[in-house]
Amino acid sequence: MTSAPFEPTATPELDLRRRGIRLGDVLFKGIAIVAALAAVVLLAFIAWKILDLARPAISHFGLSFIWTDVWDPVKEEFGALAFIYGTVVTSVIALVLATPLSIAIALFLTEIAPRRIAAPIATMVELLAAIPSVVLGLWGIIVFGPWVRDHLEPWLQGVLGFLPIFSGDPSQVGILPAALVLTIMIVPITSAICRELFLRVPRDLVDGSLALGSTRWEAIRGVMFAYAAPGIAAAVLLGLGRAFGEAIAVNQTIGNRNVIPTSWFEPGNSLGSMIAAQYTGATSVLQAGSILYLAAILMVISLVANVAAQLIVVRFERARRAV
Amino acid sequence: MSVTPVDPHDITVRSNGLRRRRIVEKGFGVVAILAALMACAILAVVLGTVIYKGFSQLSLSFFTEPRPLFGEQGGIADALVGSALIVGMAMLMAIPVAVLVAIYMSEYAGPRVSRALRVVLDVLNGVPAIVVGIFVFGILVVGHGQSAVYGAFALAILMLPMVSRATQEILDVVPQSLRHASLALGVTKWRTTLSIVLPAAIGGILTGVVIAVARVAGETAPLLFTTSVAANTVSLDVHGALPTLPVLIYENSESPDPNAQAAGWAAALVLIVFVLLLNVLAKFFAGRKRRKLEGS
Numbered sequence: 001m002t003s004a005p006f007e008p009t010a011t012p013e014l015d016l017r018r019r020g021i022r023l024g025d026v027l028f029k030g031i032a033i034v035a036a037l038a039a040v041v042l043l044a045f046i047a048w049k050i051l052d053l054a055r056p057a058i059s060h061f062g063l064s065f066i067w068t069d070v071w072d073p074v075k076e077e078f079g080a081l082a083f084i085y086g087t088v089v090t091s092v093i094a095l096v097l098a099t100p101l102s103i104a105i106a107l108f109l110t111e112i113a114p115r116r117i118a119a120p121i122a123t124m125v126e127l128l129a130a131i132p133s134v135v136l137g138l139w140g141i142i143v144f145g146p147w148v149r150d151h152l153e154p155w156l157q158g159v160l161g162f163l164p165i166f167s168g169d170p171s172q173v174g175i176l177p178a179a180l181v182l183t184i185m186i187v188p189i190t191s192a193i194c195r196e197l198f199l200r201v202p203r204d205l206v207d208g209s210l211a212l213g214s215t216r217w218e219a220i221r222g223v224m225f226a227y228a229a230p231g232i233a234a235a236v237l238l239g240l241g242r243a244f245g246e247a248i249a250v251n252q253t254i255g256n257r258n259v260i261p262t263s264w265f266e267p268g269n270s271l272g273s274m275i276a277a278q279y280t281g282a283t284s285v286l287q288a289g290s291i292l293y294l295a296a297i298l299m300v301i302s303l304v305a306n307v308a309a310q311l312i313v314v315r316f317e318r319a320r321r322a323v
Numbered sequence: 324m325s326v327t328p329v330d331p332h333d334i335t336v337r338s339n340g341l342r343r344r345r346i347v348e349k350g351f352g353v354v355a356i357l358a359a360l361m362a363c364a365i366l367a368v369v370l371g372t373v374i375y376k377g378f379s380q381l382s383l384s385f386f387t388e389p390r391p392l393f394g395e396q397g398g399i400a401d402a403l404v405g406s407a408l409i410v411g412m413a414m415l416m417a418i419p420v421a422v423l424v425a426i427y428m429s430e431y432a433g434p435r436v437s438r439a440l441r442v443v444l445d446v447l448n449g450v451p452a453i454v455v456g457i458f459v460f461g462i463l464v465v466g467h468g469q470s471a472v473y474g475a476f477a478l479a480i481l482m483l484p485m486v487s488r489a490t491q492e493i494l495d496v497v498p499q500s501l502r503h504a505s506l507a508l509g510v511t512k513w514r515t516t517l518s519i520v521l522p523a524a525i526g527g528i529l530t531g532v533v534i535a536v537a538r539v540a541g542e543t544a545p546l547l548f549t550t551s552v553a554a555n556t557v558s559l560d561v562h563g564a565l566p567t568l569p570v571l572i573y574e575n576s577e578s579p580d581p582n583a584q585a586a587g588w589a590a591a592l593v594l595i596v597f598v599l600l601l602n603v604l605a606k607f608f609a610g611r612k613r614r615k616l617e618g619s
Contacts (some may be wrong), residue, residue, distance in 0.1 A: 028513035029431055035423035036432070036440055039483060043447045046458045046480075053461045104358035112355055121359055123606075128366045130602050132541020134569045135591040138576040139369050142584065184365055191362070215344050217351040238449075245451025248543045248569075252576055272453045272544070279547040295457045299450065306449030310442050 047299065054296045057289030065293055071258040078290035080297055082260045086270040087298070090175055090250060091243035093264075094182035099236055102187050106194035107220060122195065129188035137252030140181040145172035145253060148180065153265050168263040173255035175264040178273075181249050186239040193235035197228040230316040237309035244302045247272030271298040370595070377592030380585050390555040390571070390586070399590050401557045405471065405565030409550065410540050412475035412561065417482035418532060422521075424483075425490035430516055441488070448484035455480050456545035464549055469564035474550035478539040485538065489531020493524045530608040537601035541594055543569035568594050 051058075057065065061078065068079025105125060109118045153170035160166045201224050209219035225232075247270075255267020256277055269277075271294050278291050384398055391397030424444070428437045459477040464470075497520050505515040521528070546567055553564040568590055575587030 022511075024514070025512050028516070029427075032423045032427035032431060035420050036427040038420060039424050039440070039447065039487070040443050042480065042483075043443055043450075046447075046450060046455070049458055049461055050454060053457075101358050101361070104355045105362055107351075108355035108359040112352060113359070121363060124363050124366050125359075127599060127602060128362060128369075130537055130598050131366075131369060132543075132569060132594055132598060134541060134543040134572045134576070135373065135595055136369065138572055138587055138591055139372055141576055143372050184369075187362060215348040217348045218344070220351075241449050245449075245453065247451065247453035248573060252573070272451060275453050275457060276544060276547055279551060292457065292461070295454050299454045302449055302451050302454075303446060306446050310445055314438075314442070 047303075050292065050296050050299050054289055054292035056285055057293040058296075060286060060289070061293070065290070066297065069260055073284070073287055076284065076286050078287065078293075080271070080294055082258050083269055083271045083274050083294055084297065085260050086175065086178075086254060086268040087244055087272070087301075089264075089268075090179040090182055090254065090270060091240055093176075093179035094186055094243050095236060095240055097180075097183045098187045098190055098239060099232075101183075102191035102194050102235070102239075103232065105187070105191040106198055109191075109195050110198040111216065111220065125188045125191055128184070129192070133185060133246060133249040134252075136181055136185060137249035140177060140249060140253040141173070144181065145177045148172065148177045152176075164262055165264045168265050171255070171265050171267065173253055174267045175254065175261060178250045178254035178270070179264075181253050182243045182246060185246060185249065186242055189242060190235045190239040193238065194228070194232060197231040197235070198224055201227045230312050230319075234309040234312040234316070237305050237312070241302045241305035241309065244298065244305060245272060247276040251276045271295075373588060373592050373595055376585070376588035377590075380589035381592070385589060389557050390566070397586070399568065399571060399586065399593070401553075401555055402566045402568045402571040402590065403593075404557050404559070405550075405553070406540065406567040406569070408559065408561055408565060409471050409475045409478065409546070409567060410536060412472060413478035413482055413539060414532070414536065416475060416479035417535075418486055421483050421486035422490050422528065424487045425494055426516055426521075428487075428491045429494035430512075430520070437491075441491070444484040444487050447480075448488070451544075452481060452542055453544040453547075456548040459545065460548035469548075469550050469552055471550050471561040471563065471565040474546045474565070474567070475561075477545035477549050478542060481539050481542060481545065482535045485535040486528075486531050489534070490524070490528045493527025493531070494520065496527075497523045526608050526611045530605045533601050533605040533608065537598045537605070540601075541569055541598055543573045546570050547573075 057078065061068070065078065065080055066084065067081050068077075069081040070077050070079045071082065072078070109122050109125075113121065149170045149172040153166075153176065156166050157170070205223050205227065206219050209223045210216070214222065250270050251273035254269060254273055256269050256273065257267040258269050258274070261268045275291055275295055275298070386398060386403065387400050388398035389401040390399060424440070428440050432440065455477050459473050459480070463473045463476070467473075501519055501523055502515055505519045506512065510519070546569060550564040550567065551570050553566040555566065558565060572587050572590050572594065575583040575590070578584060578587075
C-alpha cells in the first residue's frame with residue numbers, strides 16, 4: 001500500500017487514518033442496520049410468541065374456539081364469541097358515532113373557523129387525545145356511567161324502546177357506556193388525520209368548484225371528500241384498530257360479564273378487557289392458554305385493521321404521485 | 324319527488340332548489356360548529372371533574388407518603404417513584420434504538436427499504452398495548468416473576484415506533500445542503516450524521532420523544548402483567564415489581580371504598596397535569612424546530 005505510485009502524498013499514517021475513518025462509517029452503518037433489523041424482528045417475534053403461547057388452547061379447541069359462546073373455568077370449557085361480539089359491537093358503535101363527528105370537527109377547523117379560533121380548538125382536540133385511557137375509564141365508571149343510566153338510556157328507551165338492543169333496565173356499566181367512552185377516545189385521532197387530509201386538498205380545486213357556483217357544502221362534498229376519501233377510509237381503519245385494542249377504559253366501563261348481551265344496556269365483555277381482567281393469574285394451563293388465544297385473536301384483528309389502513313395510504317400516495 | 328329522470332351533470336337542473344341548497348349549507352355549518360363545541364365540552368367536563376374531585380385531596384403529604392394499607396389517609400409517593408423509574412428506564416431502552424432506526428431509514432436505506440420499514444413501524448405501533456403486555460409476560464415474567472424492568476421493556480416497545488417515525492420524518496426535512504457542506508469539508512458520514520444532521524433535527528426529535536413519553540406514562544395495560552403486584556412502599560429496587568400511577572388509578576377506580584376513589588381522582592389529576600405539561604412542552608419544541616428549519 002505504501003508504494004502506491006499514484007498517491008505520492010499517501011504516508012502510512014494518513015492511509016491508516018483513512019482506513020480508520022472508513023471503519024467508523026462501516027461500524028455506524030452496521031449499528032443502524034442492526035437497530036432497524038431489531039425493529040422488524042421484534043414485530044415478527046411478538047406475533048410468533050403470542051401464537052406460540054396460545055398453542056395449548058389452539059390445539060385443544062381448534063378454530064371452533066372462535067364461534068363458541070362459553071367461558072367456564074370449572075368445566076374447563078372456553079370460547080371467544082362473547083368477547084369478539086363485545087369488541088366488535090363496541091368498536092363499531094364508536095366508529096359510527098366518531099366518523100361523522102370527526103369529519104365535522106375537521107371541516108370546522110379547516111373550512112369554517114377563522115384561524116384565531118381554529119388553532120386553540122385544534123389544540124383542545126389534541127389534548128383530548130392525550131388524556132390517559134385509565135383516567136377516561138375512571139371518569140367513565142364513576143361519573144359518565146351513572147349519567148348514561150339515569151338520562152341517556154331512559155331517553156333512548158323512550159324513543160327507540162321497541163328495538164331489542166334498547167330493552168331491559170338501564171345500567172351504568174355495559175356495552176353502551178363502553179362504546180361511548182371509546183368514541184371519546186377515537187374522535188381526536190380520526191379528526192386530527194381528517195384535518196391533515198383536508199388541508200392537503202389543493203386549494204384551486206375547491207376554489208374552482210366555488211367559482212362554478214356550488215355552495216361551500218357542495219364543494220366539500222364533491223371535491224374535498226372525493227380527494228380525501230381514501231385517506232378518510234384509512235383514518236377510520238386506524239381508529240377501528242385503536243378501538244379494538246383498547247383494554248383498560250373498556251374494562252372499567254363494560255361490566256365484565258362473559259356472555260353475549262341482547263341489549264346494549266347490559267354488561268358484556270371485550271377481548272382486551274377480558275385479558276386485562278385476568279392479570280392476577282389464571283388457574284389452569286388451559287385457561288391461561290385460552291387467554292392467550294384471545295390475545296392472538298385480538299392481535300390478528302387489530303393487525304388486519306392496521307395493515308389495511310397502511311395499504312390504503314400506500315396506494316393513495318402512489319396514485320397522487322402518478323397525478 | 325318528480326318521476327322525470329334528472330341528468331346529474333346538468334348544472335341548470337342542479338341549481339334549482341336554491342332554498343334546499345341554502346338550508347343544507349346552513350345546516351352543515353351548524354353541525355360542524357356543534358361537533359367542535361361537543362369535543363371541547365367533553366374535554367372540559369373530563370378535566371373539570373378530575374380537578375374538582377382530585378384537587379381537594381392534594382397536599383404535601385399526598386406526594387411524600389406511600390399508600391395506606393387499609394383505609395387511612397396516605398399518599399401516592401410509592402407510585403410516583405415507581406412510575407418515574409419505569410418511564411425513565413423505558414426511555415433509556417427505546418430512544419437510542421429508535422433514533423438509530425430513523426437514521427438508518429433516512430441516511431442509509433433506499434426509498435423502497437425505507438418505505439417497508441415505515442410500514443413495519445406503523446404496524447408495530449398498531450399492536451394493542453395489552454398484547455405487548457402479554458408478550459412481555461410470556462417471554463420474561465413467566466419463570467422470573469414481575470419486575471419494573473420488564474414493565475419498562477413493555478413501555479419501550481410502545482415508544483419505539485412513535486419515536487422512530489417522528490425522528491425519521493424530521494430527518495427527512497433536514498436540508499441536503501447541510502449534509503453536502505459537511506461531507507465536502509471532508510467530515511465522515513457518521514460524524515456528519517451525529518454532529519450536523521441530528522443537532523439540526525433535535526427540536527423534532529424532542530417533540531417526538533416528549534409525545535411518546537406522555538403516551539406511555541399513562542399506559543396501564545402493559546404494566547398489569549409485568550409490574551402490578553407490588554408492595555405499598557417507596558422502593559428503588561427495579562428488579563422487583565414497583566407500584567405505578569396508572570395501575571393505582573385502575574385499581575382504585577374499581578374499588579367501592581370512597582377513600583380509595585378519592586385517592587384515585589387525585590392520582591388522576593397528577594397524571595393528567597404531567598401529561599398535559601408534556602404536551603405543552605412538545606408544542607414548544609415543535610415551534611422551535613419550525614423556526615430553526617425555516618430559518619436555514
